[in-house]
Amino acid sequence: MSSDFIYGQDLASVYEKLTRMAGKAAEADDTAAFLERYSSGRSALELGIGNGRVAVPLSERGVKVEGIDNSDSMLKLLANRNNRIKAWKGDIADFSSEQRYDLVYCVYGTLTLLFRREEQIACLRSAAGALHEQGALVIELRVPALDGFVSRQRTSTTLVDHENTFIKAEVHEPLQQNLMSTLLWFSGTSVRRYPQRIRYVYHQELDTMAEHVGLELAERWGDWARGAFTDMSKRHVSVYRRASL
Ligand SMILES: C[S@@+](CC[C@H](N)C(=O)[O-])C[C@H]1O[C@@H](n2cnc3c(N)ncnc32)[C@H](O)[C@@H]1O
Secondary structure, eight states: OOGGGSOOHHHHHHHHHHHHHTTTTTTHHHHHHHHHHHHTTSEEEEESOTTOTTHHHHHHTTOEEEEEESOHHHHHHHHHHOSSSEEEEOBTTBOOOSSOEEEEEEOTTGGGGSOSHHHHHHHHHHHHHTEEEEEEEEEEEEOOOOTTOBTTEEEEEEEEOSSEEEEEEEEEEGGGTEEEEEEEEEETTEEEEEEEEEEOOOHHHHHHHHHHTTEEEEEEESSTTOOOOOTTOSEEEEEEEEOOO
């Protein structure tokens, strides 16, 4: 993947603020409670572990969590927070693991940060290979929200307060299912830019990609509290297991 989109020091330094704004910090415990059920209290591997938002509360529940991330800055945040979780630098689109885990998980839309279809499939294949026979792969993805684009462009204001204005500018590239965005953060006299490219995926395509690597859908929920996935859902939590022969 392009190094342009690796989370750098700048983004890592505001990651906690951004996850709080998105409500993702507040739901970390619910996420960990959900995941604990699938790890049987034993071993888990997080793909794109970041600052340990989920890995830390999951390990506090007694699960031995390990993780992969391609950002030194994010790995440093994790290490500063917790030195018991083993995490290493690697690309989730291209990894192999000798160890087998009860649970492999990839949350917060991280799979879509792999912005080519082949990379997403490669990631799922490696994840499947890292599972114990009875293990589970859990993926959290947003339902693609493509409303509001005009001439393939969309701009939205994500936060305004006395000190900060966050504006997101996006361009849609439908042939690649890519959204190229830049988050612009104005504060005081400074403007910071955080570019990102994602490849959005509908749940049915995710199922097809998973089937392609020998997995099958076991459960699908609309949130971490196991609410129903409906046509109003903004995201899904999908649980895959090895396909029965
Ligand atoms: C949206 S953040 C999620 C972090 C964490 N999983 C959480 O839920 O808070 C995405 C994370 O994936 C990492 N990441 C993105 N692309 C990656 C890749 N190709 N290989 C490994 N890590 C990647 C980023 O550095 C970042 O830490």
